[in-house]
Amino acid sequence: MSALSVTVWNEGxxxxxxxxxxxxxxxxxxxxxxxxxxxxxxGARIRTATLADPEHGLSExxxxxxxxxxxxxxxxxxxxxxDVVERVRRHVLGGMGLIVLHSGHFSKIFIxxxxxxxxxxxxxxxxxxxxxxxxxxxxxxxxxxxxIVIDHQExxxxxxxxxxxxxxVFISSFAGGEVFRSGVTFTRGRGKIFYFxxxxxxxxxxxxxxxxxxxANGVRWAAPVAGERxxxxxxxxxxxxxxx
Amino acid sequence: MSALSVTVWNEGxxxxxxxxxxxxxxxxxxxxxxxxxxxxxxGARIRTATLADPEHGLSExxxxxxxxxxxxxxxxxxxxxxDVVERVRRHVLGGMGLIVLHSGHFSKIFIxxxxxxxxxxxxxxxxxxxxxxxxxxxxxxxxxxxxIVIDHQExxxxxxxxxxxxxxVFISSFAGGEVFRSGVTFTRGRGKIFYFxxxxxxxxxxxxxxxxxxxANGVRWAAPVAGERxxxxxxxxxxxxxxx
Amino acid sequence: MSALSVTVWNEGxxxxxxxxxxxxxxxxxxxxxxxxxxxxxxGARIRTATLADPEHGLSExxxxxxxxxxxxxxxxxxxxxxDVVERVRRHVLGGMGLIVLHSGHFSKIFIxxxxxxxxxxxxxxxxxxxxxxxxxxxxxxxxxxxxIVIDHQExxxxxxxxxxxxxxVFISSFAGGEVFRSGVTFTRGRGKIFYFxxxxxxxxxxxxxxxxxxxANGVRWAAPVAGERxxxxxxxxxxxxxxx
Amino acid sequence: MSALSVTVWNEGxxxxxxxxxxxxxxxxxxxxxxxxxxxxxxGARIRTATLADPEHGLSExxxxxxxxxxxxxxxxxxxxxxDVVERVRRHVLGGMGLIVLHSGHFSKIFIxxxxxxxxxxxxxxxxxxxxxxxxxxxxxxxxxxxxIVIDHQExxxxxxxxxxxxxxVFISSFAGGEVFRSGVTFTRGRGKIFYFxxxxxxxxxxxxxxxxxxxANGVRWAAPVAGERxxxxxxxxxxxxxxx
Numbered sequence: 001m002s003a004l005s006v007t008v009w010n011e012g013x014x015x016x017x018x019x020x021x022x023x024x025x026x027x028x029x030x031x032x033x034x035x036x037x038x039x040x041x042x043g044a045r046i047r048t049a050t051l052a053d054p055e056h057g058l059s060e061x062x063x064x065x066x067x068x069x070x071x072x073x074x075x076x077x078x079x080x081x082x083d084v085v086e087r088v089r090r091h092v093l094g095g096m097g098l099i100v101l102h103s104g105h106f107s108k109i110f111i112x113x114x115x116x117x118x119x120x121x122x123x124x125x126x127x128x129x130x131x132x133x134x135x136x137x138x139x140x141x142x143x144x145x146x147x148i149v150i151d152h153q154e155x156x157x158x159x160x161x162x163x164x165x166x167x168x169v170f171i172s173s174f175a176g177g178e179v180f181r182s183g184v185t186f187t188r189g190r191g192k193i194f195y196f197x198x199x200x201x202x203x204x205x206x207x208x209x210x211x212x213x214x215x216a217n218g219v220r221w222a223a224p225v226a227g228e229r230x231x232x233x234x235x236x237x238x239x240x241x242x243x244x
Numbered sequence: 245m246s247a248l249s250v251t252v253w254n255e256g257x258x259x260x261x262x263x264x265x266x267x268x269x270x271x272x273x274x275x276x277x278x279x280x281x282x283x284x285x286x287g288a289r290i291r292t293a294t295l296a297d298p299e300h301g302l303s304e305x306x307x308x309x310x311x312x313x314x315x316x317x318x319x320x321x322x323x324x325x326x327d328v329v330e331r332v333r334r335h336v337l338g339g340m341g342l343i344v345l346h347s348g349h350f351s352k353i354f355i356x357x358x359x360x361x362x363x364x365x366x367x368x369x370x371x372x373x374x375x376x377x378x379x380x381x382x383x384x385x386x387x388x389x390x391x392i393v394i395d396h397q398e399x400x401x402x403x404x405x406x407x408x409x410x411x412x413v414f415i416s417s418f419a420g421g422e423v424f425r426s427g428v429t430f431t432r433g434r435g436k437i438f439y440f441x442x443x444x445x446x447x448x449x450x451x452x453x454x455x456x457x458x459x460a461n462g463v464r465w466a467a468p469v470a471g472e473r474x475x476x477x478x479x480x481x482x483x484x485x486x487x488x
Numbered sequence: 489m490s491a492l493s494v495t496v497w498n499e500g501x502x503x504x505x506x507x508x509x510x511x512x513x514x515x516x517x518x519x520x521x522x523x524x525x526x527x528x529x530x531g532a533r534i535r536t537a538t539l540a541d542p543e544h545g546l547s548e549x550x551x552x553x554x555x556x557x558x559x560x561x562x563x564x565x566x567x568x569x570x571d572v573v574e575r576v577r578r579h580v581l582g583g584m585g586l587i588v589l590h591s592g593h594f595s596k597i598f599i600x601x602x603x604x605x606x607x608x609x610x611x612x613x614x615x616x617x618x619x620x621x622x623x624x625x626x627x628x629x630x631x632x633x634x635x636i637v638i639d640h641q642e643x644x645x646x647x648x649x650x651x652x653x654x655x656x657v658f659i660s661s662f663a664g665g666e667v668f669r670s671g672v673t674f675t676r677g678r679g680k681i682f683y684f685x686x687x688x689x690x691x692x693x694x695x696x697x698x699x700x701x702x703x704a705n706g707v708r709w710a711a712p713v714a715g716e717r718x719x720x721x722x723x724x725x726x727x728x729x730x731x732x
Numbered sequence: 733m734s735a736l737s738v739t740v741w742n743e744g745x746x747x748x749x750x751x752x753x754x755x756x757x758x759x760x761x762x763x764x765x766x767x768x769x770x771x772x773x774x775g776a777r778i779r780t781a782t783l784a785d786p787e788h789g790l791s792e793x794x795x796x797x798x799x800x801x802x803x804x805x806x807x808x809x810x811x812x813x814x815d816v817v818e819r820v821r822r823h824v825l826g827g828m829g830l831i832v833l834h835s836g837h838f839s840k841i842f843i844x845x846x847x848x849x850x851x852x853x854x855x856x857x858x859x860x861x862x863x864x865x866x867x868x869x870x871x872x873x874x875x876x877x878x879x880i881v882i883d884h885q886e887x888x889x890x891x892x893x894x895x896x897x898x899x900x901v902f903i904s905s906f907a908g909g910e911v912f913r914s915g916v917t918f919t920r921g922r923g924k925i926f927y928f929x930x931x932x933x934x935x936x937x938x939x940x941x942x943x944x945x946x947x948a949n950g951v952r953w954a955a956p957v958a959g960e961r962x963x964x965x966x967x968x969x970x971x972x973x974x975x976x
Binding site: 130134157164167177179181 | 423
């Protein structure tokens with residue numbers, strides 16, 4: 001089996017314009033995520049890409065060589081070019097895994113693949129988030145502590161307007177009493193999608209050992225089977241085409 | 245359409261042996277539930293039954309005349325006769341709706357229909373429970389406040405060992421930080437099942453107007469279509485039996 | 489309760505350009521569907537709309553007054569204006585029911601709401617389609633014969649590239665041996681969606697009494713609860729906003 | 733990782749009492765299944781067990797050493813001892829994988845874990861069964877031909893009275909026009925369950941290369957993660973037990 005190829009995409013705007021965010025994520029949010037994955041996915045090839053790169057770093061060649069794409073965005077969703085979004089969607093439908101993180105719930109690619117508004121309730125008061133596994137046999141929950149405690153996080157609360165997920169893996173509570181379906185999976189075409197909400201630019205969540213483990217599990221789970229990378233398409237078979 | 249027929253079953257042991265519980269539920273837990281339903285389900289025929297009744301009040305005649313059965317039990321699960329459990333199961337598979345409440349998660353009938361241990365985490369410290377709707381289009385959520393606040397309740401927490409529900413309608417958080425899938429639906433045979441966790445003998449939860457509304461919605465949702473009451477059975481059709 | 493308001497949309501191109509299709513559907517496919525619904529939905533207000541109408545007959549006023557929209561399209565999907573598609577999507581997310589029919593699987597609105605390619609296998613050789621109910625307690629299956637036999641139909645076969653449906657109600661087999669998930673439901677935002685595949689322009693499927701009954705059941709099921717028509721949106725509540 | 737341990741259970745009555753069945757399966761149905769798995773699961777330890785063995789070959793030691801149990805039964809379901817069924821159930825809830833085959837739909841263990849009648853329609857006329865993948869990204873479908881053609885099989889048809897499956901992987905059609913959800917998955921406790929219907933004692937289905945591949949995929953999918961073998965249980969945590 002060839003090495004797993006992972007691309008971590010981050011808009012990279014907070015870190016380059018707000019010194020206080022750069023202090024939390026000196027290598028960028030993408031750098032922190034990539035570093036966490038590198039420590040847990042032996043032999044994986046991990047690259048990063050950002051909004052400022054040509055084609056946002058997501059050329060046809062890069063995507064064709066990516067098994068799983070992670071997506072972090074927040075204040076620059078509308079600066080992502082529509083043709084890049086369409087290219088990412090095509091690759092997901094063909095089998096590329098996609099992990100959408102935190103404020104990526106409002107990214108063009110997530111809304112395009114899910115079809116809903118993806119809206120939610122939020123409050124940024126550094127509340128404690130407690131993440132509970134409700135599907136202990138799911139590969140993404142493998143080896144994860146019950147619960148994960150994140151001391152300070154932005155609150156994301158229900159109603160979260162997403163389609164009914166294939167699997168609900170994690171539910172979070174917040175100090176203020178809200179709950180959130182914080183780890184959910186979907187399938188679109190041949191592509192597996194995992195949304196995981198913990199991870200805000202103002203808190204060092206992507207350095208949390210358990211969060212890093214969830215993301216590594218997510219990458220393994222979302223990776224396509226080798227050789228099965230193609231978008232579903234219309235066929236017009238003749239009668240008895242499958243008979244011997 | 246004939247009137248909806250509802251049977252509220254309660255083991256009725258706490259109220260008859262513990263004065264402090266009888267003070268909270270002077271007409272029994274079943275009495276409080278029946279009273280709540282009567283106020284919201286115009287024209288419904290509502291009866292109650294308890295463990296102490298002959299056949300626990302669940303004779304063949306009663307069940308055949310019941311559209312939806314509500315079930316509350318706690319300390320006397322093992323006193324429920326196996327043949328009554330089997331009779332209830334047969335009626336559920338044939339189309340009778342079943343609403344299992346709170347500690348009924350450990351009732352024989354619930355475990356028999358679900359197949360799992362139905363175990364969970366619990367703590368009785370009068371914590372605040374906040375119940376969030378995560379499926380706003382579900383009939384059981386119709387007209388329910390977002391969220392329902394229950395000032396004092398026993399904590400029920402994950403992992404709740406149930407099969408993946410057909411629909412997840414409510415998720416609760418507790419003051420201590422735990423979460424619970426507090427409103428879930430299942431189908432077994434032709435029967436619709438709703439489990440709703442709020443409602444402990446030590447707290448007056450069944451007098452809460454929103455809880456009462458949830459139960460009334462649950463009864464309407466779980467009621468079978470008239471004339472479709474029969475258990476699925478094996479058939480051995482000849483070839484082309486359906487051709488004209 | 490006010491009367492149910494239904495809008496049947498049809499591109500209406502086959503019937504106006506191909507005499508042999510007009511002979512099968514002299515009042516248009518929309519006319520046949522509307523006629524079937526009128527006979528089964530007492531008191532409903534049923535209107536029709538087509539591609540050729542101003543704004544395709546789907547103005548803001550019409551959609552705001554529509555409880556459930558049915559959609560039939562085939563050879564003119566790309567002539568449907570994008571702003572009308574976006575308007576329909578907004579109404580679905582806000583609670584309007586949507587029933588997508590047959591070749592509507594490739595309509596802009598269906599792909600936009602589902603996120604997948606919606607591709608499938610097809611073969612037009614007038615094969616017998618047999619439609620089996622696999623969710624007998626679902627409201628859409630109420631009173632439907634097991635199975636529905638359609639003597640001549642276009643074959644639609646798997647793999648059908650849709651997200652995992654909320655509910656799988658019907659599965660069809662075809663004379664050639666293919667199978668198809670022919671009746672599936674989804675939720676997007678507050679809107680309920682039903683896709684039903686039987687119904688091609690070359691066969692009089694929309695006059696079949698059982699097909700008409702399925703569509704009427706679908707309309708009843710997809711209709712929103714009165715007064716709950718709004719798109720989910722972001723909120724930013726303060727801490728303890730729900731406390732008394 | 734230690735070697736995968738598989739136990740193939742077969743009642744083994746047809747082969748020992750009917751020469752015409754013994755002619756089809758000279759090493760028993762269990763022998764044919766074990767042979768197929770051995771060829772596809774490198775390094776796996778594969779044993780067989782039958783009804784006639786002491787404790788039906790399913791002692792505590794055997795089950796504790798089994799990662800995945802396959803189950804074939806038909807005419808002797810009621811001869812399986814209840815305590816063995818309960819032992820198997822306990823191991824499934826604790827994480828042992830279970831694959832139930834064909835007429836095993838009426839086994840005590842399947843009904844006990846699912847809760848429904850598990851009834852269906854059947855007809856034994858050597859009809860062609862065509863098995864279609866409807867979840868191409870599911871691990872059980874990996875590398876499987878679309879469709880699998882089985883020239884002669886007993887017909888199993890809908891309505892199949894099972895709970896809504898976690899995943900619907902395969903749907904079959906039969907020459908007579910019936911359809912069947914022939915590959916479905918469930919989770920109970922920590923155990924993963926796969927039901928696969930092709931495989932009757934009168935036809936050499938377990939020698940079919942594609943059927944063998946499905947079973948091998950099923951074993952890999954259902955195997956528990958090492959070290960996670962325990963039944964879910966009740967806990968009574970104190971407040972703030974998870975805080976640092």
